[in-house]
Amino acid sequence: MTAALATLGPADVDAAAERITGQVRHTPLLPGLPAPGRRRNGWGLLLKAEHLQHSGSFKMRGAANAVLALGAREIVTGSSGNHGIALARLAAPLGIRVTVVLAGGASPAKISLIRALGGHTVSVPGGAAERDGRARELAQDTGAVLVPSSDHELVVAGQGTVGREILADAPDTETVYVPAGGGGLLAGVCLAARNHPVRVVGVEPAGTDRYARSLAAGRPVRVPPGDTVADGLRGQQPGAVPYPIIRDRVDALIAVSDSEILAAVALLRRRGVEAEPSGAVALAGALRAGRDGGRAVAIVSGGNTTAALHAALAAGPRTAGAGAGAS
Structure with missing residues (x-):
């Protein structure tokens, strides 16, 4: 086992x-x-x-469980977008700094929403492996807590x-x-x-x-x-x-x-x-x-x-990422 x-x-x-x-x-x-x-x-x-x-x-669930259990003041993650959106949405009201590392090909609308929610973004060339490797490096260099999107x-x-x-x-x-x-x-x-x-x-x-x-x-x-x-x-x-x-x-x-x-x-x-x-x-x-x-x-x-991401951005940071229908 x-x-x-x-x-x-x-x-x-x-x-x-x-x-x-x-x-x-x-x-x-x-x-x-x-x-x-x-x-x-x-x-x-x-x-x-x-x-x-x-x-x-669904990413909101794992992000919320990690954020609430860890009590970190600074978080780094690698994400294709949705995990980063969830973390940024959670972190702002709690005063937590979130940095999201995204690989090439990530949705520009998702990147924009992460920023609108108060998250910081870093883009790297390559795929998910390079993205996650850079997130680990940033966490080690800054002392931030690494909250991966799944692992x-x-x-x-x-x-x-x-x-x-x-x-x-x-x-x-x-x-x-x-x-x-x-x-x-x-x-x-x-x-x-x-x-x-x-x-x-x-x-x-x-x-x-x-x-x-x-x-x-x-x-x-x-x-x-x-x-x-x-x-x-x-x-x-x-x-x-x-x-x-x-x-x-x-x-x-x-x-x-x-x-x-x-x-x-x-x-x-x-x-x-x-x-x-x-x-x-x-x-x-x-x-x-x-x-x-x-x-x-x-x-x-x-x-x-x-379309949903653009609608969320147009609604402003207070309601952005609120879920479909307003997702």
């Missing part, structure tokens, strides 16, 4: 849920998406609406509250589809589901399927930088904290193409759900897998589309 698996469990998710009460929304399960041609009592897919979360994504016990436990809510609101759920980038959300859901018979299925963009490749190899594997349309899921290798949790609990991993992701974005939009591509990856995986019966849930992990 690894150190991470030995020290983290469902009790940590419960503690995170208590700690972050008042900072996050208990997001709803939206009405399902029955597959065409299915019987009425056949496969039904519910959507866990994390695009409605404060800051516009941290408190972050993983906070993200696990998504799974905890799903299983509380729909205990008969048979399968949960979870997007996998750095792995914090997938590991968190695995923790929440450790003593529950639900199937946990991780969904990765094709080409950046670092968890599928790592589990096949029996060890963490680093993949080259990717340019998937799901910009929040471009992580290059599993984190030390999420990897063993995922390895020992996930039931399956699915890879989806950019065309499948964009089709899921379009389907959600037709249903009135504005999701960014990263936020639609779990739905793309669910549609690829299909089901002959039983209840499934796909996590819509984020709604920070370019």
Whole structure:
């Protein structure tokens, strides 16, 4: 048993849920998406609406758990955008300085929102590995506390509250589809589901399927930088904290193409759900897998589309990053 698996469990998710009460929304399960041609009592897919979360994504949960537990006065992170937005939104009212390191290809609108919320940004060439390396260096040089976007016990436990809510609101759920980038959300859901018979299925963009490749190899594997349309899921290798949790609990991993992701974005939009591509990856995986019966849930992990980000910026720092609808 690894150190991470030995020290983290469902009790940590419960503690995170208590700690972050008042900072996050208990997001709803939206009405399902029955597959065409299915019987009425056949496969039904519910959507866990994390695009409605404060800051516009599930990242608020792990960020809040870490910030509130650590009590740091200065924080550094590497982020593709949403984790940085969540930290900046949390930090300003608490007087915490936040520096967010972003790799090439990061969304300019997300960078602008981080700055509008009072965060400081540093851009580096390369991919997620170079970004995270620079964040570690900055933390060492400045004495700031490093709060990674996924590879941290408190972050993983906070993200696990998504799974905890799903299983509380729909205990008969048979399968949960979870997007996998750095792995914090997938590991968190695995923790929440450790003593529950639900199937946990991780969904990765094709080409950046670092968890599928790592589990096949029996060890963490680093993949080259990717340019998937799901910009929040471009992580290059599993984190030390999420990897063993995922390895020992996930039931399956699915890879989806950019065309499948964009089709899921379009389907959600037709249903009135504005999701960014990263936020639609779990739905793309669910549609690829299909089901002959039983209840499934796909996590819509984020709604920070370019339009939503511009709307948040126009609303001003007081309301920026307030969640979809105002995300």
